[in-house]
Amino acid sequence: MRKQQVKWILLVAVSTGTMLSANAQRGGRNRNKPATDTSKPVQPTVINNNNQNPTNFNPYGNTPIEKAPVAGGFNDTIKRSLRNDAIYDKVSIKDRTPLPYENIRLDDALYTERVWREIDIREKMNMVFRYKAEDDNGDQRFINILVNAIRQGKVTAFDPVDDRFTTPLDSIHFESAMTGGNTCDTQPVFNLLDPTKIDKYVVNCDVLNPDAIVKFRIKEDWVFDRESSRMICRIIGIAPMKTLMSVDKKTERQAIPLFWVYYPDLRPTLVKYEVYNPKNMGQSRMTWEELFESRMFSSYIVKTTLDNPQNKFIRQFYPKDDQGILRLLEGDNIKDKIFNYEQDLWSY
Numbered sequence: 001m002r003k004q005q006v007k008w009i010l011l012v013a014v015s016t017g018t019m020l021s022a023n024a025q026r027g028g029r030n031r032n033k034p035a036t037d038t039s040k041p042v043q044p045t046v047i048n049n050n051n052q053n054p055t056n057f058n059p060y061g062n063t064p065i066e067k068a069p070v071a072g073g074f075n076d077t078i079k080r081s082l083r084n085d086a087i088y089d090k091v092s093i094k095d096r097t098p099l100p101y102e103n104i105r106l107d108d109a110l111y112t113e114r115v116w117r118e119i120d121i122r123e124k125m126n127m128v129f130r131y132k133a134e135d136d137n138g139d140q141r142f143i144n145i146l147v148n149a150i151r152q153g154k155v156t157a158f159d160p161v162d163d164r165f166t167t168p169l170d171s172i173h174f175e176s177a178m179t180g181g182n183t184c185d186t187q188p189v190f191n192l193l194d195p196t197k198i199d200k201y202v203v204n205c206d207v208l209n210p211d212a213i214v215k216f217r218i219k220e221d222w223v224f225d226r227e228s229s230r231m232i233c234r235i236i237g238i239a240p241m242k243t244l245m246s247v248d249k250k251t252e253r254q255a256i257p258l259f260w261v262y263y264p265d266l267r268p269t270l271v272k273y274e275v276y277n278p279k280n281m282g283q284s285r286m287t288w289e290e291l292f293e294s295r296m297f298s299s300y301i302v303k304t305t306l307d308n309p310q311n312k313f314i315r316q317f318y319p320k321d322d323q324g325i326l327r328l329l330e331g332d333n334i335k336d337k338i339f340n341y342e343q344d345l346w347s348y
Contacts, residue, residue, distance in 0.1 A: 064200045065186070074147050074178050074210060080136045093274065098267040098289050104225055104232065111224035111231075113338055116163075116303035116313075117331075118241070118255070119216045125298040128291075130211070131276035140276065143213045143240050145288070146261060149269045150174065156265065160257040163219055163237060169259055177258050178208055208242070215241035215255045218299065222338050224345075231342045235263040235292055254315075263292075301331035306338070 121129035129142040159167035184205040191197040219237040239257035270288035277285045303313045318326045
């Protein structure tokens, strides 16, 4: 019995020694290898305790932020009539196309002068530019016709940095011009039951009012065609003007163009819009293209290439505020010089 116990003790001792030797050999092999595999970079683990996305960080916490609705600007949606809103069909108006211009050869241009003039729609003759009716094709104010044509891709708006149509405006810069500089203000909306609690924040952005556009600048060429023996006027471009007021908001300082539109590209759009006629809203209504081609508007000259080697505006020659009448008289003087050139070519 005692011999069997001794055998079992020796067997356990031999087994324990074998296991320790195997573990020692494995430990030696592990020590020959680096503790960490440096062949691949270890990506650091970023722990976001706030559980927030930095790109969507809201400085106002969890309070919702809304944009105030815009009304009365250039973003109003015009609903189309579901029935024929007239006793006659207006399909012919939509199919109108402008007549092509008569070609003028360079050798036949005996006399050419360029004139810049401004249309003030507050004058009685220009009140048709402010007609506020709505039709299926949108607001009938002339500035809205221009803006809708640009947004629909029918014409291109050019940067007002110059009037030579060198830099087209993209949609971001054009919409920025239409929002009055994109100035926004965030205002809190408090709870009616608990005035100390803020329900939401409302963002109010400045919007350019269409009624604030009271002037349009026109760039045109006066050419005497030797072949037809007559003076021809061709409009080159049109620019709506934004009026800058004084600090007290009572005096107009100056008017700057918002953008330029190439008039020949605009003619196919203007021929599809009719001008307001206060005497008869029937067949006697002319189109906007006919109004400009027939010169049925009142304007005054602000710049010309006639006797102007310094390329200055008339306002720069008469800069004082009380010299407005002198500017008008100088514009009429330029008009008379162009008119008299044509008349002096004939003998009576």
